[in-house]
Amino acid sequence: MAATQPAITGPANAAAPRGFPMNAWYAAAWSHEIKRELTARTICNKDIVLYRRTDGQAAALEDACWHRLVPLSLGRLKGDDVQCGYHGIEFNSEGRCTFMPAQKTINPSACVRAFPVIERHRMVWVWPGDPALADPAKMPDFHWNDGTEWVGEGGTFYSLKCDYRLVIDNLMDLTHETYVHAGSIGHDAIVDVPFEVTYTDRVVTVTRWMKNIEAPPFWARQLGRDGNVDRWQIIRCEVPHIVVGDVGVAPAGTGAPEGDRSQGVNGAFLAAITPESETTCHYHWNFVRLFHRDDEELTRKIQSAHVSNGKGVYDEDVVFLEAQQRAIGRHPRQPFYNLNIDAGPMWCRRLIEKMIAEESPRPTLQAAE
Amino acid sequence: MAATQPAITGPANAAAPRGFPMNAWYAAAWSHEIKRELTARTICNKDIVLYRRTDGQAAALEDACWHRLVPLSLGRLKGDDVQCGYHGIEFNSEGRCTFMPAQKTINPSACVRAFPVIERHRMVWVWPGDPALADPAKMPDFHWNDGTEWVGEGGTFYSLKCDYRLVIDNLMDLTHETYVHAGSIGHDAIVDVPFEVTYTDRVVTVTRWMKNIEAPPFWARQLGRDGNVDRWQIIRCEVPHIVVGDVGVAPAGTGAPEGDRSQGVNGAFLAAITPESETTCHYHWNFVRLFHRDDEELTRKIQSAHVSNGKGVYDEDVVFLEAQQRAIGRHPRQPFYNLNIDAGPMWCRRLIEKMIAEESPRPTLQAAE
Amino acid sequence: MAATQPAITGPANAAAPRGFPMNAWYAAAWSHEIKRELTARTICNKDIVLYRRTDGQAAALEDACWHRLVPLSLGRLKGDDVQCGYHGIEFNSEGRCTFMPAQKTINPSACVRAFPVIERHRMVWVWPGDPALADPAKMPDFHWNDGTEWVGEGGTFYSLKCDYRLVIDNLMDLTHETYVHAGSIGHDAIVDVPFEVTYTDRVVTVTRWMKNIEAPPFWARQLGRDGNVDRWQIIRCEVPHIVVGDVGVAPAGTGAPEGDRSQGVNGAFLAAITPESETTCHYHWNFVRLFHRDDEELTRKIQSAHVSNGKGVYDEDVVFLEAQQRAIGRHPRQPFYNLNIDAGPMWCRRLIEKMIAEESPRPTLQAAE
Helix, strand or coil, X not given: CHHHCCCCCCCCCCCCCCCCCCCCCEEEEEHHHCCCCCEEEEECCEEEEEEECCCCCEEEEECCCCCCCCCHHHCEEECXXXXXXXXXXXXXXXXEEEECCCCCCCCCCCECCECCEEEECCEEEECCCCHHHXXXXXXXXXXXXXXCCCECCCEEEEEECCCHHHHHHHHHCHHHHHXXXXXXXXXXXXXHCCCEEEECCCEEEEEEEEEEECCCHHHHHHHCCCCCEEEEEEEXXXXXXXXXXXXXXXXXXXXXXXXXXXXXXXXXXXXXXXXXXXXXXXXXXXXXXXXXXCCHHHHHHHXXXXXXXXXXXXXXXXXXXXXXXXXXXXXXXXXXXXXHHHHHHHHHHHHHHHHHHHHCCCHHHHHHC | CHHHCCCCCCCCCCCCCCCCCCCCCEEEEEHHHCCCCCEEEEECCEEEEEEECCCCCXXXXXXXXXXXXXXXXXXXXXXXXXXXXXXXXXXXXXXXXEXXXXXXXXXXXXXXXXXXXXXXXXXXXXCCCCHHHCCHHHCCCCHHHCCCCCECCCXXXXXXXXXXXXXXXXXXXXXXXXXXXXXXXXXXXXXXXXXXXXXXXXXXXXXXXXXXXXXXXXXHHHHCCCCCEEEEEEEEEECCCEEEEEEEEEECCCCCCCCCCCCCEEEEEEEEEEEEECCEEEEEEEEEECCCCCCHHHHHHHHHHHCCCCCCHHHHHHHHHHHHHHHHHHCCXXXXXXXXXXXXXXXXXXXXXXXXXXXXXXXXXXXXX | CHHHCCCCCCCCCCCCCCCCCCCCCEEEEEHHHCCCCCEEEEECCEEEEEEECCCCCEEEXXXXXXXXXXXXXXXXXXXXXXXXXXXXXXECCCCXXXXXXXXXXXXXXXXXXXXXXXXECCEEEECCCCHHHCCHHXXXXXXXXXXXXXXXXXXXXXXXXXXXXXXXXXXHCCCHHHHHCCCCCCCHHHHHCCCEEEECCCEEEEEEEEEEECCCHHHHHHHCCCCCEEEXXXXXXXXXXXXXXXXEEEECCCCHHHCCCCCCEEEEEEEEEEEEECCEEEEEEEEEECCCCCCHHHHHHHHHHHCCCCCCHHHHHHHHHHHHHHHHHHCCCCCCCCCHHHHHHHHHHHHHHHHHHHHCCCHHHHHHC
């Protein structure tokens, strides 16, 4: 297949460095979105057609026919193969051509790229980079989303008009809740209380404990008890694109900071922010919980508190994220200025940059050979 | 006029070679569209204003006032002259300035470009290239459209969002009927039966005879007889932009392949696919016939079978043509891969490229001088 | 503040020279538009947020937070300071940072650019260039608009899609009235009668006296007397962006050309055409008068005669201005060709070019040092 695989290239704007690694598993769709039909989606600038084979497995092919580039997603599913809607050329789920019209011999080089696919945690993940490096062991941890222990229903902002890293900045520094979400989940304590940042090669964690504070209204209701609480926000980013925020409250002094959350209520916000292009992304989100797990009305309420015709808290973020992207487009300025609150986002960006750098050819080394 | 005539230049994107020759007669409008009023149209990246003079002749001027570039099409027709709507400057149908406001002496260099025009076969044709080369003998043959022998009513897709050559590809290989038009005119025989390609300097012909096959429903109705038929598709492209498809059926074995079509029914699809820009075109189409010539309801039925609020067979093609153009814009890849079925389109592209190459300056020769 | 002030740079398209000087007072808004709230406006490619301080003074800051470029206009006014809506960073009306979230020490370099502001003649003016050069003495004369002696109500075409100089061309040559406004204020005399152009370093004046002519309908009504008139149009452009047209009629032979307008009626059209970008502008307009000053219905009638759902005389101009800009974009051609009628516009352009040239660095001089 090598001959027809396009090189892993940078952004359309060659002057700017690519903003995402190619060799990573990216959330491409919710499992329920991929059926016995063709679904087009662009991931890391790759146009991809997704579908489910007769054995139920998800498949992902380059969404451009080998012959004349017509999107295969305009075609038909024939068993496990995709038939181009224009001239009937067929490709199997490995991308190999299995039929050409009006000729018996198939050009042996005819194929489209097939992307490695894994389905896990209620999502379909693709690897847009070098297939030889697509190691299942590199799948990010997103088990909170699998619908077993934790309960919740989320959604997706498709083609959100911002660099996916702006969303990571947003989630890895919750200071913004005080200002953007002043009317709902904001709390001065988030700004006042110090936080701790730790990191490994792939994971950055921001930990903030607000001890013995008045419970915010949402959490007070879930806890169902009066009195002060210990509140935690432990946000984990597994670069390049997964953020999980372990959040909750427990009655003050019942040992939550030391590890005993048995008296508290615990939720988690989940985000898989998949780059679509350099300046757009698909922001898959969910909010899951361990409390009142059978309360379906609560599930719906939490879902619509996050996204609801422009009035949810994530809708409020979207206004800022897209405005920020437009401003970056108008005023390119490197680097961003950083505040203390940016330690989490900053480490995420560093780890991402390192992943990207590891993928890049090293011209000086080659020149020396 | 030479001083004010812009050089014949390439596309906005200097990196890509121009996709159309300039020195050719191009269908600019249907005759009935050009009246005693100003009509703007862009042909081969030239903004042109078309109108009919008092003697009934069609005229074509550069649609940008010499003075300050305001489109003349925003102005008024005064006799045979065009008056700019902004400052009243007037130009005759040769493009020469005949009036300037508030001054008696007219700047002798003031003019706009006049394009050679021929009206023939119910269409107005312009020559966007060097007027000195505009030879009426180079008019393409489009006599099927003149309303005398052959009968039919067509239409135009204005500013269709694709390179005109994608439409030629489409019409010169009818294999796509089997897939794009599976619900109507498609037929497996089109894919199964071999075809023959011949060509001269300017004309490519693809000939396919499907002998002794079951008649497709449309043709069976027109023939009004049971039994197998010999079906023909003889498609002729006169580069750069005219395609005529001689199509029909005759009762099997009555001699049609050998030249006796007297027992059959014969129609022709006509296309004048005029480049508007590198990535858009005006696709003038018609379907004419020699059978049931007085049946006006049949004329209307055939017209709406081709184009009808997105449901006609040509509407089905448009979806693929525009998707293909978008894909080309996203994934520039040279050259296209070809199948056996592409022999016709491929020869058309070669003849077009040769026309373009003949227009281009030869830098190496100049360097040698 | 120097460290964070962006250099005064040219247009996005580096190939084209900038079309406006930066060191000038530009009308940014009507006084009544600027309140105790944040208003975003782009002037000379600078994104600016405007507001009124508690002491009533207008302030203008760079509309991009120092931290991460989020538009400050999405934030809140807190007293005299602006709070960024994303992370709560605050800036005072001089652009200095006065609060950072979650840290006590403020980065001393943290600031946004503050633009010099003057409020005068019912408008708020900003100086987008070097603040050190912002001399109030350089304010253009726009006293006709101040609501004391002259009476009238105008409006603004925001983000009009043309280079502001095309509007100056339009107003400095009223020949176009005969063609664009043939149905209303046009008059053949405007084309037939010669005019005089004078200029200084900053002001171009076009003077046209049409003596002993039939009064145009509008002016005849205002004069309330039969008989021929002496009509004047004395148009004054104070570069780069202010045009004032002193217009009126007096009974023929009563001495108006010699300076005695006591028998006549006198109005003035006012224009502050502020560049938004290289190809868009905010066109603030007004028509004021010295006659029937208490007639509020006349004020409304005159206003809607100029702009009224696409049917006013300025609406007619807009069609040409935007079409001209589109044509310039498609057919870049330097220089424009000029007619005699262009003497006024041409001198305005020359003075503007001189202002721009005076702002540019002189590379040869630097090289010599």
